[in-house]
Amino acid sequence: MSSRHAIIPRGLNTIRSPLSQGRFGRMFRKLSLNPAKFGPTDADNIANLSALADKMIGSFDAPKNPPDAEESGIPALYTYFGQFVDHDITFDPVSSLTKQQDPDGLVDFRTPSFDLDNLYGRGPNDQPYMYDGIKFLLGEKLTGAGVPDANDLPRFKGRALIGDPRNDENSIVSQFQGLMLRFHNRMVDDNDSLSFEEVQQRVRFHYQYVVLNDFLPRIVHADVLNALKTAGSYDRSKLAHYHWHNYPFMPVEFSVAAYRLGHSMIRPGYRLNDADNMLLQIFPDPNNPDKNALTGFRAMGPGRAIDWGRFIDIDTRPFGDENDESNPDNKRRLQFAYRIDTSLVDPLRKLPPEVASNPASLALRNLERGWRLGLPSGQAVARAMNLTPLTDDQIIIGKAVDHPEAGDPQTKIATIANGVFAGNCPLWTYILAEARQFQTAVTIPVTGGPGAVNTPQLGPVGGRIVAEVFLGLMFGDSSSVLSLDPQWAPVTGSGFALKDLVAYALGQGDPLH
Secondary structure, X not given: XXXXXXXXXXXXXXXXXXXXXXXXXXXXXXXXXOOOOOOOOHHHHHHHHHHXXXXXXXXXXXXXXXXXXXXXXXXXXXXXXXXXXXXXXXXXXXXXXXXXXXXXXXXXXXXOOXXXXXXXXXXXXXXXXXXXXOEEOOOOEOOOOOOOOOEOOOEEOXXXXXXXXXXXXXXXXXXXXXXXXXXXXXXXXXXXXXXXHHHHHHHHHHHHHXXXXXXXXXXXXXXXXXXXXXOOEEOHHHOOOOOOXXXXXXXXXXXXXXXXHHHHHOOXXXXXXXOOOOEEEOOOEOOEOOOOOOEOOOOOOXXXXXXXHHOOXXXXXXXXXXXXXXXXXXXXXXXXXXXXXXXXXXXXXXXXXXXXXXXXXXXXXXXXXXXXXXXXXXXXXXXXXOOOOOOHHHOEXXXXXXXXXXXXXXXXXXXXXXXXXXXXXXXXHHHHHHHHOOEEEEEOOEEOOOOEEEEEOEOOOHHHHHHHHHHHHHXXXXXXXXXXXXXXXOOOOOOOOHHHHHHHHOOOOOOOO
């Protein structure tokens, strides 16, 4: 579908030709003859999808310090690591919701591989303003209560000078991008005899290792991943649905449906550090605009440096006390991502204009995008995978909390829009609903907590799509860790995870080689 870095040496990637771009396409091409429809006319489709979208966004819930029932056992940073990964492998700058689209005509302007081009850009030869020799330039020092060492991204007139501008779209992914700059720079310091290309490959290997061995097992049920392994290792011959002729492509079933799981994991807000005013909403409240929300594309404000122990378990934090708002442990706790389910938080009901134009509802944008691209229903994809589809009674729209209360409506999909979704669930919604049926008790790394938290994970439809695309992209990349050295592990051990990547970037732990 595309000629990628097979013809351009991996490393500096000096001038990337159009051939290095990818293409979107379909995993289930035969199903394109029967796309899911939700009404006889365009207006009916949009009206019915709007009714579903409205049910998929919860009532307003302000950011808070204590634990709450919608938290999963997945630390909050994985939500934004997932966003970072998305920006590494996909970019469609001209997508439109105004007309029907052909996935085969869409160009993925991001190379469909885990090559960190969102970090490295085109390399120091072609983008020298991002580099100081073979190290990255860092931005201004950041301040934050209890945070001794942090930097903003390098900027010009407020705009970040980075490999992918999207990695500045909120304060969390922006500061994670900064950590990845520091990860590379420390790798240079710890390996001062290596060239830029050699350091770059080591950084990529550690990143890919985290994607395969930490991130995927967090979001995809173990039964799904185990079915893709032979003798404990991922096996290319087990990829049953994702195939390509010459080079991997980006399936719309992945990019428009399955990998949008992260939208349900977003919290209404996050605490960045100890300061009283650093519990921030993800977006400004349209009725009471808060200029201190987490929206990005601007220089990081004073006091906003992230204490990473609130997002990932680089140290041990208290669980907190939901029954005592004043408990000081609540201000220090490790925050967890919300559960993968069919409920998005209220700030996503109306995205601010700097983030998206009409429709401003993130749920409706996802649903309408899937319909306009002719995605099949979730039930059709399940049958194509030789699976028994979920029943309508199993497709519940609402929060997948352990004990739903009056404010947590649980709506069966067949009751919405006069039954138009009965046996005909949009793929994105189906995948989120399926996760509710595949919950795992996840032990959480905190003191004073419940020990384990029920955590929905992607199941045999959603999980298989995500896992096969991740693995397929790596198997299809001759420079990836799976292609070059599938038994490779970091020198610090096979347990290397996102928390270790963060700690290393912060200057903690042993050198990596």
